[in-house]
Amino acid sequence: MASIESLKQQFKGDIVTPQDSDYEQSLDRWAANSRRAAAVVAFVKDAEDVALAIKYARDAGLRIAIRGGGHSAAGSSSCEGGVVIDLSRHLNSVRVDPDEKLIYVQGGAQWKSVDHAAIKHGLAGVAGTVNHTGVGGLAVGGGYGWLSGSHGLVIDNTLTVVTADGSILTANETENPDLFWGVRGGGSNFGVVTEFVFKLHPQRPxxxxxxxxxxxxxxxxxxxxxxxxxxxxxxxxxxxxxxxxxxxxxxxxxxxxxxxxxxxxxxxxxxxxxxxxxxxxxxxxxxxxxxxxxxxxxxxxxxxxxxxxxxxxxxxxxxxxxxxxxxxxxxxxxxxxxxxxxxxxxxxxxxxxxxxxxxxxxxxxxxxxxxxxxxxxxxxxxxxxxxxxxxxxxxxxxxxxxxxxxxxxxDALPTAGAVTADKTKALFREHYPRLQTIKKKYDPLMMFNQWYTIIPE
Structure with a gap:
């Protein structure tokens, strides 16, 4: 049986429940109407914490929401009575490698951090048009921005991700390439991205x-x-x-x-x-x-x-x-x-x-x-x-x-225990069967179901 005390003993970050003084603040979101009263808010410090929170939710039979920037009007970063895996408090740093023109961005960062860190080196990446948007949600859903005309979508500039789905995996063109393909446009269906590596491009000041x-x-x-x-x-x-x-x-x-x-x-x-x-x-x-x-x-x-x-x-x-x-x-x-x-x-x-x-x-x-x-x-x-x-x-x-x-x-979330599959199929079109295969491999229990939910093959 899942025990919150056992989780706290192993967890490096912060576990917040309704009894804690910062609980109400932990529920705040960009869209006030997307606020939901979670049973547990897990402010993760690393991928191991993410894996522990997922295991706890699975054992306790609770839904999972992933909160990066908390910028979802749909409420996908909140869940009533469930477990919120919140990356915003501890996993929000960025690091630029100017020689390789790369930026390492943790899953809870906001685009403002990316913009400011990169331009110090005369570089920029494709980003959203509202700079307090979270990196994670925008990136896994596609990602349009002012630089898309020159450099494409955010997913076209993503080189590597580190995900946690109970295990911890690095995904890129050579490691776990199926997961890497799926997460670049397939949303939060396959796990929690704790780090992105994005390409940067020369940019005038x-x-x-x-x-x-x-x-x-x-x-x-x-x-x-x-x-x-x-x-x-x-x-x-x-x-x-x-x-x-x-x-x-x-x-x-x-x-x-x-x-x-x-x-x-x-x-x-x-x-x-x-x-x-x-x-x-x-x-x-x-x-x-x-x-x-x-x-x-x-x-x-x-x-x-x-x-x-x-x-x-x-x-x-x-x-x-x-x-x-x-x-x-x-x-x-x-x-x-x-x-x-x-x-x-x-x-x-x-x-x-x-x-x-x-x-x-x-x-x-x-x-x-x-x-x-x-x-x-x-x-x-x-x-x-x-x-x-x-x-x-x-x-x-x-x-x-x-x-x-x-x-x-x-239009997209599960309702009354069922998933609105027609909308998901309409979004992904010919890619849907391949996404179903990937979903079956990485999330057969459908623990990640807060966006256009893919039903395993």
Missing amino acids: KVFAGPVIFSPEKSEEIAAFLDDWWPKVKPEEGMLIVMMRGPDGNPLILSFVFFNGTEEEGRTAYKKLFDIGPVADHATEIPYEELNNLTNPLAEWGCNYYFKGTPLSGKPSEDLNKQKLADIMAIASSPDHIAAVLLEYFPHNKINSAPVNSAPYRRDLNGNILVLVQWRNNTQEKEAKAKEIAHALTDILPKGEGYGNYTPES
Whole structure:
């Protein structure tokens, strides 16, 4: 019989239960509505601690959640009455090898640490666009960022992982290559990644980037610019287009522009966009390490969130036009919620040039749309309204299975003891049978089931 006292005696890190003074704090998450009352929070110090926590959960018949950065809107880093394996307290360091252009990143680190450590050596890696996102969850789900146009996805820049699934394994192209293949896009289905080794690339110290705000009547002109720019986008470019209401409740189009070069080069690349006439232009040269905090205001820690993801259309003007904007604003009218539709224009030529079978991740997407709903002071009514808004917005957007890291809880998690396999199959498509084989080998008991859960073959 599993004993918490026995676990504590062997454990190097910290075991927190409801009787401890720091228990409530240990449950805090980026999305306040994803907070769950765990039975045990295990702040692991190393891979051996992870293996001990997994064994305890298995013997006690408890569910497992893995917490890296705690940035899941779906609640996948929390579990009610289960065991949370939390890497954030002790396994959060990064180490750069500038000669080999590699960075060793522990599973509980945030992307901010990666950005700041690497740029000190004139280097950078592909990272998320919100710098307090955890490295682990984003990395195993795919990983888009401003540098994806030049260097692909995070999973395309992952060289080695160390996982714990009860045993401790190093996985790369030569050691446990099946596990290495599965974890690069297959999410948290196979174990807990305690360390990543990522490739780094030479990076200039400053880039041209920032928010540029337009009034809604400019939608057709912005769409025309995008229709011309997007098919011939360069690797060093990228944009986010956000349709939302401003603090005064009025509709606006918020564009985040990026050019991996000087302000002069950036303004030349986006001249036709700037010529449309923004109401505010905050784009300028900024230190590279500030790039990934530009969108942080849309992702404030401690608010409540609901996400939905869907793919971009083939042509930007299908997603951004006068009628679409009007429909979005009509739905996004709740005074208690901030609702935004984000169109992600990260160049995909490099991403989609990777061989189809190099990882269990789609290589035919044009880009992604994120529907984000944020609210404060959660109630059941507000949460229900947020889901209603998100689904209504998604209904008027392109159909299809979106980016896995944008999925909501109701679409992917096990419910009433059953797993929503259809969503998982739709995400992984032709890769699903191979993932089932790997799941059977490394997690036949389905202990890791908090994301798009793969059912063993």
